[in-house]
Amino acid sequence: DSGVTQTPKHLITATGQRVTLRCSPRSGDLSVYWYQQSLDQGLQFLIQYYNGEERAKGNILERFSAQQFPDLHSELNLSSLELGDSALYFCASSPRGLDTIYFGEGSWLTVV
Amino acid sequence: AQSVTQLGSHVSVSEGALVLLRCNYSSSVPPYLFWYVQYPNQGLQLLLKYTTGATLVKGINGFEAEFKKSETSFHLTKPSAHMSDAAEYFCAVSVLGKGGGNKLTFGTGTQLKVEL
Numbered sequence: 121d122s123g124v125t126q127t128p129k130h131l132i133t134a135t136g137q138r139v140t141l142r143c144s145p146r147s148g149d150l151s152v153y154w155y156q157q158s159l160d161q162g163l164q165f166l167i168q169y170y171n172g173e174e175r176a177k178g179n180i181l182e183r184f185s186a187q188q189f190p191d192l193h194s195e196l197n198l199s200s201l202e203l204g205d206s207a208l209y210f211c212a213s214s215p216r217g218l219d220t221i222y223f224g225e226g227s228w229l230t231v232v
Numbered sequence: 233a234q235s236v237t238q239l240g241s242h243v244s245v246s247e248g249a250l251v252l253l254r255c256n257y258s259s260s261v262p263p264y265l266f267w268y269v270q271y272p273n274q275g276l277q278l279l280l281k282y283t284t285g286a287t288l289v290k291g292i293n294g295f296e297a298e299f300k301k302s303e304t305s306f307h308l309t310k311p312s313a314h315m316s317d318a319a320e321y322f323c324a325v326s327v328l329g330k331g332g333g334n335k336l337t338f339g340t341g342t343q344l345k346v347e348l
Contacts, residue, residue, distance in 0.1 A: 122275065151334065163322065163338040176335045210275060214334070220266070221326075221336055223276040 123147065124224035126211050132230045138199040141227045145192055145213030151175070152194040153214075153221060154186055158207040169194060170216075201231045234259040234325045238339035246347050251295075251310040253342045255323030258304065264326040265306040266336070267297055271319045279321070282306060293317070318346045 123146035133139055145152050154166040156179075165178035169188035180186075183201075188194045198205060212223040239254040257263055264283050268276040280291025287299040297308045306323060323339040 122277070124275075153334075153336070162340050165335050165337065168334060178335060212276075212336075220278055220281055221334070222278070223268075225275040 122222040122224060124211055124213050124222055126209075126224040126227050128227060129225065130228045130230075132232060133201060135201055135203060135231055137201050137231075138197065139201065139229065141196040141198070141209050141211070141229070143194045143196070143211030143213075143224060145194070145211075146222055149213035149215050149222075150192065151214045151216065151219075151221075152188050152192070153212040154180075154194070154196050155210040155212065155223075156207045157210060157226070161207075163210075166196070198229070203231050205229065206231045234263060234327050234335075234337050236323050236325050236337055236339035238321075238323050238342050240342055241340065242343045242345065244345040244347060245313045247315055248312050251308070251313045251317065251344065253308040253321050253323075253344065255297075255306045255308065255339060256304050257306060257323075257325045259325055259327055261327055265297075265299060266324040266326065267291065267295070267306075267308050268322045268324060268338075269319050270322065270341075276322065279308070313344075313346045315346050315348075318344055320344070 125144040150171045153168045156164045166180040168176040186196045208226045210226045212221045214221045235258045237256045266281045267279040280289045282299045290296045295310045320341045326336045
């Protein structure tokens with residue numbers, strides 16, 4: 121158990137819908153990261169937050185957005201969902217910058 | 233920008249044999265290097281990491297990796313494979329960005345199969 125908690129673990133939704141994935145980082149970790157894992161794209165970095173502020177941005181679509189709240193939990197919002205958005209979405213956390221990043225179990229999103 | 237190349241998307245070894253998973257990186261600045269393992273339907277678990285100092289890094293479950301700057305490599309090895317080592321292994325490189333951001337870039341992964 122990495123200490124990173126993600127909910128929900130599984131989610132099935134229809135195209136065009138919007139979903140929110142939630143992440144609680146390890147106790148004391150200030151950085152939260154979101155990654156997408158799919159068969160065709162592999163593991164792709166989406167975005168990083170540090171203590172509430174966006175710090176790094178990767179291949180995140182405009183239909184996707186994230187935020188980190190004062191209590192340090194984070195949410196990833198996915199809207200106007202398409203079939204190709206079906207993937208495993210990981211949240212990860214670390215204490216600061218280049219520390220080890222610890223991953224949650226992931227949220228399986230299936231868009232039908 | 234940094235990148236990672238993992239040679240061989242599938243590797244098969246016999247139980248008790250040497251495990252060697254290859255990783256080459258590209259980075260314009262000194263990198264931090266990681267190996268993660270992913271068991272079926274699970275998240276990513278850190279095996280080991282290289283930051284600075286000793287170039288031979290020991291990790292969990294008997295794995296180790298050696299950072300070779302001249303070869304830009306960070307290959308993962310284990311002297312004797314066990315059935316429980318069957319999983320997907322990811323090499324990753326991390327470089328601190330200008331804004332303090334940390335973008336961990338992963339390779340495409342190597343699926344390790346261990347046969348009796």
